[in-house]
Structure formats: C-alpha cells, structure tokens
Amino acid sequence: MSTVTIAATDVELNDEGFFVQPEQWTEDMVPELAHREGIDELTDAHWQVIRFMRSEFLSKGTGPTVRVLGKTSGVSIKELYQLFPKGPAKVAAKIAGIPKPRGCI
C-alpha cells in the first residue's frame, strides 16, 4: 500500500498498483497512469477501453475480464492485446482507477 501523487493529487495504490479507493480517480489522471504502465500514446481505442472499464465497474461493481471486454467493449481481443500488451483487463483497470477484475477467463 502506498500513497502516490498523480496529476497533483494524492491517491492510494495497493502493492500491485491498483486504486484502493476508486473514488479518488479522475480522468485527468489517465495520461500519467498510462505512462506508469508504459503506454505513452493514448489513442481513441485506448480511451474507449479505459472508459468502458470504468463504466462497467460503476454499473456492475466489478471490471470486466478480458473475454467480456473483447465481447462487449467494441474492441477485439487481438486489438486489446496490441493496445495493452501486459494484459488488457489488468492494465486498463489500473489506468481506469478500478480494482483488478477477478475471473479466470
């Protein structure tokens, strides 16, 4: 657990780098969070996925797994892995300020 400053705001992240309190997140933090994950160029597709993860969390209480992401976000599995090579659901969840989605598929 650690407190980190993102976009001039203090936020709490757990050991894996996920937001402990999703309410602390704002969209302004996205570029800096993405940079921490090694993504320096945020395309429209990146934003689409990040916003989708956030809205799914807010409406369902949990972010989607990669399979669900591939089926419902409008972005294919292939493209998801090109956008987020280190694991689409995992990395996009970090950038969207939501907890890590739990699921095996």
Added chain:
Amino acid sequence: MSDTIEKVSIIISKGSLEGIYPGLIMTNGARAEGIEANLFFTFFGLDAIHKARNEHIKLATVGNPGLHFATIAGGLPGVSTAMTHYMNHKMEKLDIPSIPEFVEMIADTGAGMYACKASVDLFGLEKNDFIDQVQDIITVGEFYEKAAGGHIIFT
C-alpha cells in the same frame, strides 16, 4: 528466479474435455496477466487443434474416478456424448468458450501455438489438418528452445 512469472510454456497432451481445458485456461490466464505464453499440443492434445476433431471433444466417462460416475454406466453407448453435452451446456452458462473458440481466442492474445512433430508423424497428420492458428509443427528440442527462460507446465 524472480518474484514474478514472465513466461510460461504449456503442454496439452490429452484429448478429453477435462484434459484440454486446464491448459487452455492457464495459457489464456497467463496472457491476461501479461505473461508471455506458448501452447504446445502433443499426443491426443492434437485433437484440440485438429480441424475435423476440435468440435467433438468428449468428457472421459470411463475409468474416471473424478466424475463420480460408475464406469460400467459410463461405458454405455451415448453416455459420454450426453454427459459432454451437459458439461458444455453448463460451461456455456458461465460464458466459458468452446474449445475451438477458446483456442482461437488464445491465438488472438498473441500466445505461440505449436503441434508436436513426433505426434503428428505418429498419427499420420500434416499442417493442413490443423487450424490456421497453429504456427508450426516443432520437435521437442525446438519446444525447449522456445520455452527457455520460462516455466514449463505439463497437462
């Protein structure tokens, strides 16, 4: 050895439903964690990537203690098919993809996908028998080369 797993190479050697799924879930799960992954099919595992057979993978109902089902009943005609159907139905409700769909999805995640040359020769198969996602037919030595620097998981 580092704290995190960076690479896994997973072998699928069985041709039953319950013999194939674990390897697929582990490979897909590895990719979802950003872990580099290879998937290697050998022996009856080749059925999972075989164009004509991958939609007909059955549950093993004979001599399968884990099923908690009498072997004598499991051997009756139609039982394996019926139980497979039931299992597939339950998986569909949980949104677990069918084997062909799952393998295709795993290829889309960027995992390496290979068939075992020894088994291919043994069964008289060729590259054409396999789905397009199979990258190559490789020897065990070539598998070790590809697996180097990572973990190997045999299923």
